[in-house]
Amino acid sequence: MPARARPTSPHLEIYRWQIGNSLSILHRLTGIALALGLPALAYWLVSLAGGEQSYAAAAKVFAGPGGLVILVGWTFAFLYHLLNGIRHLFWDVGFGFERTQRHASGWFAVLGALGLTLGVWASLWHFARL
Amino acid sequence: MSLRSPLGKVLGMGSAKDGTGHWWAQRVSAVALIPLTLWFMFSLLALPALDYATVRAWLSFPWSGFLAVLLVAVLTYHSYLGTTEVIEDYVHSAGMKLLSLLLLRFLYVLVGGASIFAILRVAFGS
Numbered sequence: 001m002p003a004r005a006r007p008t009s010p011h012l013e014i015y016r017w018q019i020g021n022s023l024s025i026l027h028r029l030t031g032i033a034l035a036l037g038l039p040a041l042a043y044w045l046v047s048l049a050g051g052e053q054s055y056a057a058a059a060k061v062f063a064g065p066g067g068l069v070i071l072v073g074w075t076f077a078f079l080y081h082l083l084n085g086i087r088h089l090f091w092d093v094g095f096g097f098e099r100t101q102r103h104a105s106g107w108f109a110v111l112g113a114l115g116l117t118l119g120v121w122a123s124l125w126h127f128a129r130l
Numbered sequence: 131m132s133l134r135s136p137l138g139k140v141l142g143m144g145s146a147k148d149g150t151g152h153w154w155a156q157r158v159s160a161v162a163l164i165p166l167t168l169w170f171m172f173s174l175l176a177l178p179a180l181d182y183a184t185v186r187a188w189l190s191f192p193w194s195g196f197l198a199v200l201l202v203a204v205l206t207y208h209s210y211l212g213t214t215e216v217i218e219d220y221v222h223s224a225g226m227k228l229l230s231l232l233l234l235r236f237l238y239v240l241v242g243g244a245s246i247f248a249i250l251r252v253a254f255g256s
Contacts, residue, residue, distance in 0.1 A: 032216060035209045038238075041202070042245040048185060049251035055182040082167065085160050092157060123175055 019106045026110075027084050030077035037074045075120055080113035152211060159208035166201040186252060195253035199246050206242035210235070 015021070047058035061067050087105045090096045096105055132139070143149040173194065177184050188194055213234060221227045 028216065031209075031212045035213050038206065038209055038241050038245075041205075042241045042248070045198075045202075045245045045248035045252075048182070048189065049248040052182045055185075059180075059182075078167065078171075082164070086164070089157065089160065120171070120175065127178075 019103060023084060023106050023109065027081060027088075030081040030084075033074065033077040034081060037077075040070075040074075072117065072121060076113055076117040079116045079120075080109060083109040083112050152215070156208065156211045156215075159204050159211065162204050163201075163208055166197065166204060169197055170201055189249065189252045190255070192253070195249055198249045202242060202245040202249065206238055206245075210238045 044058055044062070047054040062071060084106075087096070087109055090105070096102065141149070173188065174180065177188055189198060214231060217227065217230050217234060221230055
């Protein structure tokens with residue numbers, strides 16, 4: 001260690017928090033959350049292959065209060081990652097880089113994912129398919 | 131004057147020796163996942179119930195089983211590419227990086243393999 005602190009170049013914390021970086025971080029976080037959902041999907045499929053009893057045991061886990069909260073979270077994570085992923089694909093082919101377009105598509109991804117999450121669970125609730 | 135060798139220029143692989151391979155694979159699998167995940171979500175929402183008999187009957191249809199296998203395979207691959215990138219970004223020591231990447235790869239093959247085998251069991255009724 002030097003005797004006194006050396007000057008360092010500014011890092012991430014000097015930047016103002018805004019929608020662009022927030023959504024980018026949220027994209028990675030939802031991706032990690034969805035990766036954790038893969039074992040759950042595998043568990044559900046294996047329980048289905050195992051027969052009626054193992055499926056009922058899995059359904060009990062998923063339909064419990066903790067299970068439902070996590071499933072709603074995964075629904076939002078999936079829908080956000082899908083919409084924001086499409087936003088990224090548009091950028092990859094060169095569209096939507098203007099400031100207003102970036103902000104509009106960002107809000108569309110967040111609010112769209114929230115709305116669709118509500119829609120999916122309202123439909124599950126309404127038709128009592130749980 | 132460029133410092134790059136003529137061979138390096140032609141191959142265009144950069145210092146990581148991988149070029150755009152990882153990036154491109156992530157985009158291609160992302161595009162494939164748009165129809166596959168939407169199919170899965172709307173299929174489940176369209177079922178009259180999510181009980182054992184209904185779900186099993188649905189997954190027993192050849193088309194459902196086929197698309198479910200494709201979904202799990204591409205989903206596992208895409209997720210593997212993404213979490214690999216996260217580890218490469220945040221795990222800095224060489225030993226831990228190698229170990230966690232190795233463990234991650236084994237886990238993905240395990241989870242993806244178990245899912246696909248389960249779908250095949252339902253599809254072929256064993």
